[in-house]
Amino acid sequence: MIQKYFGRVSFLDRGLLISTVFVLNAKSISQVYQLIQVKFEITEEQILDLKITNRNAIKTHKDSSLKQWMEKRKAGEQR
Numbered sequence: 001m002i003q004k005y006f007g008r009v010s011f012l013d014r015g016l017l018i019s020t021v022f023v024l025n026a027k028s029i030s031q032v033y034q035l036i037q038v039k040f041e042i043t044e045e046q047i048l049d050l051k052i053t054n055r056n057a058i059k060t061h062k063d064s065s066l067k068q069w070m071e072k073r074k075a076g077e078q079r
Contacts, residue, residue, distance in 0.1 A: 003054050005032045010049040011042050019049075 002025050010019040022039070026032045032052050037043065
């Protein structure tokens with residue numbers, strides 16, 4: 001199943017530090033890693049930092065945090 005992944009990659013390009021965001025459609029995180037190398041024309045050794053996630057993970061975390069906050073708020077109002 002193809003998912004949308006996004007994140008930030010930092011790499012060296014001719015001595016310059018480049019940090020940029022990306023959005024890629026891929027079947028897996030390992031495929032995203034390969035696509036990043038192709039898209040930015042870099043090698044594995046040039047990558048200094050890489051953060052990859054998908055929308056579902058962020059949405060779930062956001063929804064979970066909001067739900068916990070609402071529950072704490074309700075508990076505080078009931079006291």
